[in-house]
Amino acid sequence: YLTNITDNNLYLDVYLFTKDLECNEHEISRTKIPQNIQECCRNCLIVFYFKQVFIGNNSNMKSNLYICENVIESERYCKLCGKLLYQGTDYYIMREFKLCSNCYLISSGCVESTLTKKFISIIYLPFWEYTSTCYCDNKLLFISNCQKFCDNCLIFFIGCRYCLTTNIIFGITNQSQCIKCKRVSTIIFDRTKIISINSGDSVIDDFLINIRHDFLNQLNIDKFANDLKNVKYFIPSEIYNNSLRDKIKGKLGKLMRYIPYSKFKNVKKIAEGGFSVIYQATCYWIYSLQLKHWKREIVILKRFKNLQYAKKYFLKELESNHRCYYLNSKIIETFGFTKGPKLDDYILVMQYASEGDLHKYLQKKFTEINWERKISFLYDILLGLKNLHDSNFIHRDFHSGNIL
Template sequence: MELVNVNDENFFDPTPRLKSSPIPIKFISFNIGDRNCICCGEKYIKALFCYQYYCKKCLSSYINNITDNNIYLDVYIYTMDLECSEHEINRTKIPQNIQECCRNCVIILCFKQIDGYISDYGLNKNNLTIYNKVIESEKYCKLCGKLLYQGTDKKTMMQSKLCSDCYLISSGFVESPLFKKRISIIYLPWWYNSSFCNVCRTKLKFTSDCQKYCVDCYIFYIGCRYCLTTNIIFGLTDQSQCRKCKRISPIIDSSEYSGLDDFLLNNIIYDNLEEVEFADSVKINDKYFEPQNILNSIFKLKSSIRTIRWIPFPQFTDIKEITKGGYGIIYKATWSSKNETVILKRFENSKNISKYFLNELKALLHCIKNYNGHLIKTYGFTKDPELEDYIIVMKYASEGDLHRYLQKNFTKITWNKQKSHILWQISMGLETIHNESFMHRDFHSGNILFDSDDTYKNGKWKTGDLGLSQAVNNKSSNDEVYGVIPYIAPEIFKGSEFTKEADIYSLGMIMWELTTGRKPFDNVEHDHNLIYRILDGERPEITEDTPECYANLMKSCWDPDPKKRPSIKEIRLAFGDWVFRGKNKAEFDQAETKRMELIKSKKIGPEFAEKPHPRAIYTSRPLSALISKCSSIYSIIPSDSNYISRLGNNTNTISLSSQNLNSTIQNFSSSLDSNYISKELELDIESLSTQNLNSTIQNFSTSKYISAELELDIESLSSTNQNFQTSLVKRRIESLNVETHDDSGKYVKSKLKYFVI
């Protein structure tokens, strides 16, 4: 069977051997779950051989109103009693179509235009005889007589089969006048009466006796009661046209999506089925096809294209603000239609589409393709009609984030398995993101949530807040950087772009947090000075109880060179080895013993830690100004990693005058390794002399900042310093090992920190 393209000018008839009924066929429902007639309220009766239901009263009315002999229905029928005194047809004539039947004693055996399974369950002897005749006749098409099946497989014989010449499936596209978007449509030549979405299994919403749609997938099903055909429309539009009788039906009640803008619809919701993909997915036997197999092929293709649900804002009540972040506000609310507590994440000033809102939606769309339960569940999105802000609707994690959990349960979280098991779950979430070629870009303990309602043992750790996430290959410029300083990789402070390796650095900080119950660098102000310290290589102090294998993995995540950090898969496998395969068990058991000793001696644990600094900020915030200041310092420094070693091998003392000091400083500043930066020391060059330089050196000779060596002969300094005043500017600080004399005349080496160009 050849797939028909109905967008051409040729007339197309999906059921060429059937006529369109002159009156609507109302004795069957569009909802397989209905048990009472939608027209008269009478109880439906079951077809004798299939789980198909119809209204006897409305069927009688239909037969009474049809006066011609055209074939409108493909149906197996039977009359209970040819001797019925109320027969209105010749008692000796076998009816060929439904209008030839007696309306009083006709029985429907099976509708061919409704998918079903011809079953012999519960049949008496007489009915079994009829059943066997129907099964035998199923080898041939009732409409054209073509041989369909010659086998003896009972299951195949019982399955409903449609002739590939008499039932034609087609696809096409229509322009949506609502959103100016091309929408794909599949035209089914049968009556699709399912009550659940084949993509997501959500219960369909019925808007009329022949219209229904999936609120999650934006798929609409429009049936024609004159032809018993169904249009499946993959998107929002205002009407549907039957391909057989050309009747146009307005689509009812799509107001639920009225708050959506065209931009969102075009970029987030729609993922149309391409005609070629659809044709490839529909594998049809030359003689016949089984409707359910066709549907499985169609929706298997569509199910790989996931969408985010639109939820009308009035469905949320009892909205309460919880916290405010760098680019949004978090609320707790009740989702009235589900009677469930949810989280609403409002993106402020997103009337014209916030890029963070779009980032999160796009990341969610990609990541839920291979959803493994380690990302916080997202139900959909909505829009506040008053403020016109967009809102993402997420599952409420009643136990809060990782940091809160550590504060409450630190003493109970053992080294033996619990710490590694928590991290294994966290790594699964990050791996899901990385596998879809995305980066989180704001990975910290506040975005790791504990879902106690999850059926997975005692709950599950899940990653959330993808508002800053971005595709790895996204090269669009973004001058704004949001985040929490202690969790941001050092290369970002130098102006580098975010990478997956930056997420790995953040995971290393989360690993450290599990060892202490504290957030990294919580005892200092989070300003440019902390950034300088991080760039100098400072990392949180590793606790005494930390197993060596754990510490090594954590430090590898902290490596200043992103290329030397492990991948998320390598990290996840390491955690898995510790948790599930008992690797390094003795090491972890020993660490647990040491941990309990430290807790008893009040040396570790959040309750024994010093009070956090009031300016230690753990809410994601814009950091571009700080990062710009730090990165500009490094922008002029070449990446000559061998210079320090070359400089260290030079043992010659350089005799400096005002001229050669200028030259030395300039050469020194242009060659220093960019991994080093130190604390500021401002010098008044005009006042430099041997005496005050000695004093300055002595004050800073115990500096803890380690830098490259440069030997200066201070005795040769003259008072003519004015020529190199402009050579020293407040741009970068490095340490100099300076040779001078002490009071006894001996040479003394000291470290001098100063700014260079």
């Protein structure tokens, strides 16, 4: 790319490093800085790093700590507008690479989703977002070197390899346009390969997609971008680690998904009621990047006895569970659903309560519970009921065996 570029537009903002040797092309100058890529001599100058690919991700910078510190010191003033970026004495901020918020603009916009036909938000970052994990802590799937996405929350990271910028798209669409060079990239995306939203039932799958769209639309992306315009500088790594991650991580973990039955091991029946059979199982469904293996979680599988009822009303069951838990607390979480391997019937995947139901708990530990604990139990029960009623639901089968 650097060899074939013909125009003088400075797409890439680079930090140049002069080699300690003689150049057979010209006399080396330690003071004159090239103004564009065409003036760079390959014999005596090295592109040490691109400012859009910030220092925290550059192994070459880490191995040259002295040069790294000099680079950060040289960037105290913005090279484009001359503004002093930081005047404080905080050591952490002083040693972090910063970008001027006036010259490296973070902006936002929206585009119509090709899947839901609703508008979805976009953040235009003036740097390359190199992360391999989503804001919800899910591992990103790479479509190409410039495109990756999260199969949990459907956030896409589309990079422009010419400008080293990134568009973060909060939903599904088929193309992305770089805000700097206006090049359009086709997003190569196959919806059928996203397991979390592909149960095989188009109506239920649309529900799974829509709850993600509705959540992402509530993030107020425009305000996030506007707030960054009112500061002198920003630290690129903190855009991921703090600002967006904190807004998204807690809520996105609560979005329901389809979980293949193969993810469940050690399935055993533990209870049976008038309407359903309850199983306990170990679920391997979330990959831990830190631990480098699939995390195990004990869950409850709730299978409906009446298969015709389940097929007819299962979507309503999902909607009511999502509405009650996502908006409120003190409600057992429904992680999503799976399908039985034999009957292909729908099965709810729910949070496991290790102490069992209230009736059995009181039988075992009643004498150990003091008044403070009893009042705490009552408060939590009342709060759960209040949340149900505030969501316009009634329980209809409320007893100690259904309080977990």
